[in-house]
Amino acid sequence: MVVIKNNIIYDENKELGADIYYPNDTTSETKILIFWHGGGWLRGDKKDVKKVGVDFANAGFMTFIPNYSLAPANHFPAAHDDALHFVEWLLNSDYTDHDDIKNIVQIGASVGGTMALYVAGKYGFPTVTWSGPVEYANWIKQHQDVKASPQAKQDFGITDPAQIRASFYKYFTLAYAGSDKADVLQKLDAQSYDFSKLGKLMMLNSTDELTPLSTTLDFIKFLAKENHGVQLLVIPGHGHAMDYSQDYIDESLDFLYQTIKRQKQ
Known part of the structure; x- marks a missing residue:
């Protein structure tokens, strides 16, 4: 049984909230997952991805799905700033312990993947992107x-x-x-982000989709020059982000779980 708390406000000025999905057996050792929804910074809402929130919680992750400022009313770096603000709020909230930063992971879908990369570079959270645009x-x-x-x-x-x-x-x-x-x-551009604290990263991309595979490969080459490793999974077809999400949740969560497990050894 997954317990859900809806619209917990993390930014009162902007009235931005997050939905929280609790696994059945939450303890102080429970891993925390932040999921950034997509929508081209134009649309999308935390309530639209309730199913993945439930799936993540059923897999044992206490899951936070925040909303963020949308265009065209809000321009860059508004959503990026919201992402950092959310993380700061989370780390200082009653939902985390003082050392929980080591238990936090991320998944971002589409432009949510772009934002996850931005956060990962600053906090080092193990991260998976589903078709995250980078160029x-x-x-x-x-x-x-x-x-x-x-x-x-x-x-x-x-x-x-x-x-x-x-x-x-x-x-x-x-x-x-x-x-x-x-x-x-x-x-x-993702290549302009600060990746000084970048940790483990897995990127998923279809062979022919909205996010050009060539741009993902160029980004991986950029990271490689900075000695950052990336695990890339290329999926046949035209599917973008949520189109293939249900088929690759297990691989994504296993990557994140194993990464945390290795970090603690």
């Missing part, structure tokens, strides 16, 4: 002719899935960045 400035530069839209088929009559994905990628990037200027977009 913006160079991608926008290479796709000047792409028309941005959240629904390219309806707006422009585009039927090619790859072009529809590219149109949405450009749309949500510019909506959250609030600008098409290279210097602004570069700050959004």
